[in-house]
C-alpha cells in the first residue's frame with residue numbers, strides 16, 4: 307500500500323472550477339506527497355472547490371462541511387477553495403471553525419503553502435503569473451481543458467464572477483499552444499478552451515505584446531496542431547459574435563459545431579438592466595446568421611427568469627426567443643440575488659413563486675421543443691467521439707455538434723471517433739449502433 311497522503315476533492319462549480327481542481331491535484335501530487343482518493347472518509351485532506359454564482363451552491367458548501375466533519379478521519383484537514391472562498395474569505399472560518407484553509411479562485415497556485423499553514427487565507431484577485439504554470443494532471447485522457455483567459459471584465463448586474471475571479475487577462479498564445487500540444491500528444495484529441503468571455507480573447511495581456519491576436523486567430527492557430535482533432539470552447543459572449551468569429555467558427559473543420567450563446571433574457575429592456583450590451587434583435591440576428599452559415603449547428607444557452615423588474619411581457623420575450631432559435635439545450639435559472647452585485651440592490655425584486663412558475667413554463671415548452679428536435683434524428687448517421695464508460699454496458703460520446711450519443715460497447719471504444727446510426731433518439735441522449 308502506498309504511504310502517500312490521500313486527497314479527496316469535491317468540485318461544485320463550472321468547467322473553470324473543474325480545471326482548477328486538476329491544477330490543485332497536480333500541485334499537491336508534484337510538490338507535496340498527496341494522491342487522489344475517491345472516499346472522503348479515508349482522506350487526510352478534504353477539499354471543496356466552491357461556486358458562488360447562485361445562493362444554492364453556497365448553502366450546499368456549509369451542509370457539505372457538516373457532513374465531512376462527521377465522517378472524516380481524526381486529524382484530517384478540510385480546505386475550502388474556489389469562488390465562495392473568494393467572496394466569503396475569513397467568514398468561512400467563523401461559520402465553520404473546522405476549516406483549516408481558505409483559498410480563492412485566483413489563488414490556486416498557493417495550495418501547497420495553504421495545506422501546510424494553519425488557518426491560511428488567500429483570496430486576493432490580483433494578477434498572478436503562476437496561475438497557469440502548473441504540473442500535469444487531467445481527469446480525462448481524451449479531452450483536455452485549456453484556460454485561455456482568467457477573470458471577467460464585464461459587469462453584468464446580477465453576476466458575482468468578476469468579484470471572485472478578478473479582471474480579465476488573456477493567457478499568451480504561446481503558452482496556450484504549448485499546453486494544447488502537450489495534451490494532444492498525450493492522447494487528448496479534443497481541446498476544450500475555457501474563459502468567461504472567450505471571444506473577447508486578446509484584449510489585455512499581463513505584459514505588453516506587439517502583435518495583435520483575437521479569438522478567431524487563436525482558433526486557427528490551435529487547429530494547426532496536427533494531433534488536435536476537435537476544438538470546443540466556453541463561454542463566448544453574444545456581444546462579441548462578429549462576422550469574423552462566426553465565419554471562422556463555420557469554416558474551420560476542427561472547430562466543433564456547437565455554440566453556447568448565453569441569452570440571459572429575451573427582453574431588450576431587461577438586457578439593458580443586466581448590462582449585457584446587446585438587444586433581442588442583435589441576439590436573434592447572430593443566431594440566425596449562425597444557423598445559416600452552419601446548418602447542422604447546435605446552439606445552447608443560459609436564461610435567467612425573474613430578474614428584478616421582469617414583467618410578464620419581458621418574460622414572453624424570452625419565450626419568443628426560444629421559439630425562434632429552437633435551442634438544442636437550455637440552462638435556465640431562477641434569478642438569485644448575489645452579494646456585491648448591483649441587481650441585488652434593485653428595489654423591484656420578483657417574488658419566488660412567480661419566478662418558479664416562469665421557470666416551469668419555460669422548461670415545459672423547451673422539453674416539447676427538444677422532443678420535436680429529437681424525433682427528427684432517427685436514422686441519422688453521426689461521427690461520435692467516445693469519451694466515457696457508463697455502468698449499464700453503454701459507452702457515451704459526443705457528435706461534432708455536441709449531441710450525447712450512447713451505444714452498447716466497452717472501453718475499446720474510448721478515444722475513437724466512429725460512425726453511429728441513431729435508432730432511438732430521446733430528449734437527453736440519442737441511442738444508436740455503430741455502423742463502421
Ligand code: SAH
Pocket residue numbers: 359360464465466467501502503541543568570608609610639640641642643644
Ligand atoms: N461568463 C458566462 C457566464 C458565467 S456564470 C456568460 O456570460 O455567459 C454561468 C451562468 O449562471 C450565467 O450564464 C447565468 O445564466 C447564471 N447566473 C449568473 N449569475 C446568476 C444569478 N445571480 N442568478 C441566477 N443565475 C445566474
Ligand code: SF4
Pocket residue numbers: 458459460461462465466467468502503543
Ligand atoms: Fe458574469 Fe457577465 Fe462576466 Fe459572464 S460576462 S462572468 S455573466 S459578469
Ligand code: F3S
Pocket residue numbers: 318319320321322323356357358359388389411467470471
Ligand atoms: Fe464558475 Fe461558479 Fe465561479 S460558475 S466562475 S465556479 S461562481
